[in-house]
Amino acid sequence: MANKIALMQGNEACVQGALYAGYRFYAGYPITPSTEIAELSALELPKVGGKFIQMEDEIGGIAAAIGASIAGTKAMTATSGPGFSLKQENIGYAVMAQIPLVIVNVMRGGPSTGLPTQSAQADIMQAKWGSHGDYPMIALSPISVRETFDLTVRAFNLAEKYRTPVMLMTDEVIGHLRERVEIPVEGELEVFDRITAEAGKLRRRPYEKEPGEIVPAMSVFGDGNRTHTTGLFYNETGFPSNSTENAKIMLDRIFSKIYDHVDDIVQVEEYELADCEVAFVAFGSTSRVVKAAIKQLRADGIKAGLLRAITIWPSPEKQIRALAEQVDHIIVAEQNEGQYVREVQRIVEGRAKVYHIGRGNGEILTPPELIDLVKEVKHATK
Amino acid sequence: MSDQKQLTLKREWCKGCGICVAFCPTKVLIMDTDYKCTIDNIDACIKCGLCELRCPDYAIYLKEAEDGK
């Protein structure tokens, strides 16, 4: 079967990807520049028997989406800057209670109301650290409209596989960009469905892992398991426990289910890295600018390359460390005042010189700026 | 049959609030020296179930006759 070709926007590709992954519930609140995701969900979900609800606020949006997921439905919510801040508490809830959910953040300039119609990548640290307490996060960042489709599917897969919220960190540029997309046919992309517990069986220890399980099979409401879900630390029964020993066990589980599987979760693109002397680290829309700069630099005889983080959290530590062994100069290009560069510096530990180029004022980086910086650092000593 | 019901105390769940004692219409119950409910005058019990209705801790109730079998 031939792939259908369509001209679509990043936000539209997100909805199409979600449908491909089998989402049947969307709850959210209108906010620029993510609103098209809500609008298209409202249009498309009833056609497949799914449900859309425009909630009274951003917090209600994520809360209803988590509720639907607890009841066994693949659910998504989308937002941007201010809404992302408002959703943080319940993001932590989904982590703690181990509820699969996809949260889309079409990033815009901030802080506060900031630049509603202009692009930024300034919520990158918030994606990892925004909710209170210690927790890991999976966050993906697409470079194109087609990749928005693919990563939305992947976000649902990872959410279900690891029983955790997953963020799709796109931005205004990708969200509103229109590109030609070959829509994947059924079966072309993997779709991971939730592993649910045996129905009709009262579960005394629903959070006890069976051998071979990454996470315990999930009970859903109405299945006869009659389990309890809470944001308090709980033990294997699902009921609250405030023992510090138990809290340690639960924290270890929440972390290890992600960090023991980084090779499965982390995806990068290596662009012109093989012989590269000056490397960029970038993600999302900025990688497009970086690639344009690299083409020009290579034409000028300068061996530049890009390590593109498709998975931004957990960060591609292994790949960044290997890159630091290879090159003397790593430039982190991002549409903010300096965020992911801190993560790269932490991983590089001085093995290469790390630079930042970026700004949070909504003005997109341009290839000439990147080219000038590469030429400048090439003359600098390690 | 209501008269086959038996007033039953699950003493370990009693927190000693005294609500059952206060609202028992026939003064069947008293608070003991441990500040827990005790059945003091079972003969006066009319098996109205008000103690069970208002016990916040599910520590006192009318047991159905077949329960004990």
Next chain:
Amino acid sequence: MQPSKLVQKYFREANLPTIWCPGCSHGITTKAIAQAIENLGLDKDNTVIVSGIGCSSRAPGYMAFNTVHTTHGRAIAFATGIKLSKPELNVIVITGDGDASAIGGNHLIHAARRNIDITVVVFNNNIYGMTGGQYSPTTPTGAFGTTAPYGNVDQPFDILKLAEGAGATYTARGTAYHTKQLISYITKAIDHKGFSIVDAISVCPTYYGRRNQAGTGVQMMVWLKDNFVEKTVYDKLPEDKRAGKFTYGEFHQEDRPEYTAEYQKLIEHVRGEQ
């Protein structure tokens, strides 16, 4: 020693006794919900109890249903997602006065507006108990709390008027003392197709009682007995007899299209056109 049949059937015995203080009436209201479910013969497997944060919101942990203890104020929003995604489930929200009408007030009014088939039982003890006795949106003016050391300047909500104004289609108030009536209202509320709310007046001897010299749980229950009058009786009282009295009873009931049923019609309409 086994507990009563009702408790055996609807409670998670291993988690009892509750964490609530002696004399706290939350256990009475929780059991009233179980009794209402028994009266209606609801299937435990298809019944969901959702709560927010606070003393009352610990109730679902004791109840043998599908239960969720969510975040502060958000129980109704979580419940909305559960109900809309699976309308075949019976969804009951247990919340407190602060949880429902302060931090969660927005979700309360909008769920009422939508007339989504959820039953909300507000364990209304006029105080924030879990955090140690701060005034809430239902604390009477002049009453004391740890954050109202000179008496409460705020004016309280009537949660039922709020809900009715927002579109709730069944509203009733019961008290922990008037338990049989409370059970009857909760039974009717759950059975009602649409957004229903029961304001369950509760007593908090530990924080409200102590701060306001209202006495023990028993004394506060006696106060409920003496000061709450059934609505229809109250309406017939001469003006001078009404002073200082509060009302319990059924306040509002109407039929209006229910949200999840309307959404289902929308789906059928859209799919019919495809």
